[in-house]
Structure formats: structure tokens, C-alpha cells
Amino acid sequence: MFGKIIGTGSYIPEHFITNEDLTNYIDTSDEWITDRTGVKKRHIMQDETTADMAAEAAKKAVERAGINVDEIDMIIVSSVSSNVILPNTACYVQDKIGAVNAFCFDINTACTGFIMAYNTAQSYIDIGLVQTALIIGAEGLSKIVDWSDRGTCILFGDGAGAAIVRKDDKAVFDTVMYADGSMGAALTCNNGFAYRATLIDKTENKSIYQNEENKQISKCSQENDWNQIQNTYVQMNGQEIFRFAVKQVPECIQELMKKIQINKDEIDMFVLHQANSRILQGIAKRLKVPLEKIPMNVSEYGNTSSACIPILLDELFQEGKLKEGDKIIMSGFGAGVTLAATYLEV
Numbered sequence: 362m363f364g365k366i367i368g369t370g371s372y373i374p375e376h377f378i379t380n381e382d383l384t385n386y387i388d389t390s391d392e393w394i395t396d397r398t399g400v401k402k403r404h405i406m407q408d409e410t411t412a413d414m415a416a417e418a419a420k421k422a423v424e425r426a427g428i429n430v431d432e433i434d435m436i437i438v439s440s441v442s443s444n445v446i447l448p449n450t451a452c453y454v455q456d457k458i459g460a461v462n463a464f465c466f467d468i469n470t471a472c473t474g475f476i477m478a479y480n481t482a483q484s485y486i487d488i489g490l491v492q493t494a495l496i497i498g499a500e501g502l503s504k505i506v507d508w509s510d511r512g513t514c515i516l517f518g519d520g521a522g523a524a525i526v527r528k529d530d531k532a533v534f535d536t537v538m539y540a541d542g543s544m545g546a547a548l549t550c551n552n553g554f555a556y557r558a559t560l561i562d563k564t565e566n567k568s569i570y571q572n573e574e575n576k577q578i579s580k581c582s583q584e585n586d587w588n589q590i591q592n593t594y595v596q597m598n599g600q601e602i603f604r605f606a607v608k609q610v611p612e613c614i615q616e617l618m619k620k621i622q623i624n625k626d627e628i629d630m631f632v633l634h635q636a637n638s639r640i641l642q643g644i645a646k647r648l649k650v651p652l653e654k655i656p657m658n659v660s661e662y663g664n665t666s667s668a669c670i671p672i673l674l675d676e677l678f679q680e681g682k683l684k685e686g687d688k689i690i691m692s693g694f695g696a697g698v699t700l701a702a703t704y705l706e707v
């Protein structure tokens with residue numbers, strides 16, 4: 362037996378940066394960004410952390426689901442941009458909302474992350490370990506993009522979305538999932554912490570971070586490590602990602618529809634990762650589905666990676682655009698590369 366989504370919530374930072382604002386810092390224009398991506402503005406965290414945004418989205422989902430926090434058996438947070446490595450963000454959320462009976466873990470499958478969290482929750486529900494799961498996508502991407510790189514910084518934003526999934530004998534679930542690590546170099550972000558230990562000044566034979574007089578990065582004797590440190594911002598081969606998404610997302614969705622023997626015309630809505638509007642238009646064209654069935658909010662938030670789908674789901678529920686019985690396919694795709702399409706009925 363699987364679970365149904367019984368409540369959603371989201372958190373969007375108040376502060377935002379428009380395309381016009383960006384022209385003060387980088388050589389770009391509102392016209393270029395709008396034409397190529399559909400993004401008009403992106404919300405940027407200020408005092409809040411990624412974990413704070415996750416907790417705020419979770420509180421709203423719990424409230425709308427009308428459940429008590431101690432009914433939550435499991436919390437999964439998907440993020441590539443948490444403000445901490447330890448402890449995991451899910452444990453932070455557990456503490457903030459008081460979900461004392463939940464076990465908690467984080468996952469990282471980039472923009473596919475919310476779907477993987479959903480699929481994982483469904484698997485735990487199906488084997489009977491969990492009745493009620495809280496799943497969250499939360500991203501503070503503004504901290505990991507290079508704001509001087511006009512090829513990437515224009516795309517991304519911050520935010521969080523959450524859903525409560527509860528065991529229900531009417532719930533249906535099926536999925537198709539893919540990963541292709543050989544394409545990993547198309548979208549990367551190295552972890553700065555990982556290079557600290559290797560930053561050894563060979564003449565002194567000690568870490569530059571341990572040597573107060575030698576804090577200048579330029580003194581680092583390992584050129585390669587310095588290059589890696591620079592890569593602690595998002596690096597992307599935009600065209601490779603574009604081609605991957607426009608070709609493989611429709612194929613994955615078609616495979617799922619074939620698996621569950623459903624026609625595209627029977628699907629009420631395709632709730633897709635909001636990478637950018639041109640990718641979504643390309644997917645619609647290949648699938649031969651009208652754009653009205655592919656809701657978009659990328660103009661308002663940009664690409665918030667694993668937070669895109671739950672933020673969009675929350676908007677659709679709040680606006681009354683999803684009703685009981687609606688047949689939905691959700692699909693996430695991104696770094697790894699990873700890709701998944703999942704079927705549900707509201």
C-alpha cells in the first residue's frame with residue numbers, strides 16, 4: 362500500500378533580485394535572460410538558512426495536512442546546498458517542528474531530489490515501516506553560484522517546499538528512474554571543505570589553514586587544489602544539460618506511461634522540474650502535450666533545484682488547480698545526471 366499527499370507547504374525568501382538588478386553586476390539584459398530562460402526574478406535568502414527554509418515549509422505542510430507532528434514517522438530532506446554538512450538538515454527540521462517520533466535523513470540527487478524523496482517515502486510506506494512521511498526540497502543556491510558568471514547565476518534561486526505523504530488504501534504509485542554518471546561533468550559543484558586537508562604547503566609541510574602567516578591562497582603550492590577550490594561554485598555545460606533534458610525527460614515520461622498503460626491525454630498535469638521555460642517548452646513539444654498541462658513558475662523563482670517541484674505543487678494546491686482524483690506525472694532531472702518520472706493520483 363502506498364501513500365497520498367495530504368498537505369503541502371512552501372517557504373520563499375522575501376528578498377528578490379530582478380533581471381534588471383543583475384545588469385548592474387554582470388553583462389546581461391532582461392531580454393536575453395527572459396528569452397533564453399523565462400526567468401524574470403529569483404528570491405534570495407538573507408538571514409534565513411537552507412535548514413530554516415526547510416523547517417518553515419514543513420510547518421505549513423503539517424498545518425495544512427491537519428496532523429499532529431508526533432504522527433510523522435520519517436523526514437527526508439533533499440538538498441545540494443544545505444548550510445551544514447553535519448548534522449543532517451532533516452534532523453534540524455525534526456527539532457524545529459518537534460517531530461520527535463521521526464527518523465531523519467537527507468538525500469542528494471540535485472534537481473531530481475524531491476522525486477527521489479517521494480519515491481523513498483513511498484517505498485518505506487509500502488513495506489510497512491512508515492505511515493506518515495514529511496518530505497522536503499530545500500535549496501540555498503545563491504550561496505553556491507558564482508555571481509560573476511552570467512552563464513549560471515541568472516538561472517538559480519532559493520526556496521523550500523514540503524509535502525506530507527500518508528498511507529492510504531486508494532493511493533497509486535509507479536515510477537521510472539535513471540542515472541548516468543558518465544555525464545557528471547556537465548553540472549558540478551565541488552565541496553570546499555574537501556580540499557582543506559589537501560592544501561599542504563610542501564616546503565612547510567603543513568596545512569595553510571594551520572599557519573597564520575601563510576593564509577594567502579597564493580602561497581598554496583598545489584596549483585591543482587587551487588583550481589578545485591575555484592570550482593566550489595556551480596559549473597555547468599548549459600547546452601549539454603539542455604540536450605539531455607529535452608531528449609531524455611520525454612523518453613522517461615513516455616516509458617512511465619507505457620509501464621502503467623496510460624495515455625498522455627488521460628494525464629491532467631505534468632508537474633516538472635522548473636529548470637527553465639525553454640526546456641519545459643521543448644519537453645511539451647516532444648511529448649505532444651499542450652503547455653497548459655505543464656504549469657510553470659520559473660519566471661518568479663528561477664530554478665530552485667529540488668525545491669522547484671514541491672513549491673509548484675504547493676502553489677497548485679493553494680490555487681485549487683489540483684483536485685481529488687487528478688492524474689499527475691511529476692518529473693525531476695538534473696546533475697548526476699539523474700532523472701525520474703513518478704505517477705500519482707491526487
Ligand code: ACO
Pocket residue numbers: 388389390393394397398472511512515516548597598599600602603606634635636637639640664666694695696
Ligand atoms: N546574458 C547575455 N549573454 C549571455 C549570458 C547572459 N546571462 N550568458 C551567456 N551569454 C552569451 C554567451 O557568452 C554567448 O556569447 P558568444 O556567442 O559571444 O560566445 C551567447 O550568450 C550564447 O551562449 P550559450 O551558452 O550558447 O547560450 P545558450 O543559448 O546555450 O543559453 C542557457 C544558455 C540558457 C544556459 C542554455 O544553455 C540552457 O538553458 N541550458 C540548460 C541549463 C539549465 O537549465 N541548467 C539548470 C540546472 S540543471 C537542471 O536544472 C536540469
